[in-house]
Amino acid sequence: MAAETKQTIDSTGEIIESTGKWAIALREKDVEAVISYYDSDVVMFDVVDPLVSNGTDLLRTRLTEWLSSFDGHMGFEVSDLKIEAGNYIAFCHGLNRVIGTKVDGVKIDMCWRATLCWRKIDGDWKITHSHASVPFNMETGMASLDLKP
């Protein structure tokens, strides 16, 4: 149990570091650096359609599209991050917020929920499942794009 606890603490630290570096890569719009944190077969539930998408090839396309839709720098913040980590399996969840201006001039200040699920593969933590979403308003059927924590 002592060994288990020791490794769990190590794992939690590693996930904090990986999540931090992942966020920096996003903020720097470094698509390949972001993708390096994902398993090639990642199963993604994304904020926008479709229901499910798979794999880093598709992630690369979508990420490139999304990041290049911002005019210059976008602010990106992860808050309320909670991590639970074992020896080989970990998950973390929190709120992501992006503030920026789109190339068409539209100003964005949007918050979404993000869950990242990790597996340690050949010594490196990789995201094998990601779930990002906003809830919807039951009365209107509209996605709730302006909620803040």
Add this chain to the structure above:
Amino acid sequence: MAAETKQTIDSTGEIIESTGKWAIALREKDVEAVISYYDSDVVMFDVVDPLVSNGTDLLRTRLTEWLSSFDGHMGFEVSDLKIEAGNYIAFCHGLNRVIGTKVDGVKIDMCWRATLCWRKIDGDWKITHSHASVPFNMETGMASLDLKP
């Protein structure tokens, strides 16, 4: 490593069983049986507003409301279930589908993405984080309530 692998296989089996029993409890509209699978401090990202909700007291209220909004039996199915499990931490994700008739006569056939994150606490697997959502359509801003896998 052999001991690790053996325990991982056990854990995966336990999560399959727990997820199966959780689904049966939902199908039977047995609120307390459903809630028994959650940690009392569970952090929930739900399909509908708000952004975040916490704890089994709130879950009980929302679940009771939701389940009693159906007229009689509702069909409930979990598909594409994938599980990754370690000794004390596990996660699973899949697609949930519900088919039924609301008490107001409206027919429902809806699919959503579900991620359940588990921790083994005092020998029992408990859901400490759940994330359920539908994506939205970027053109219309509407939640995509009619997508099927």
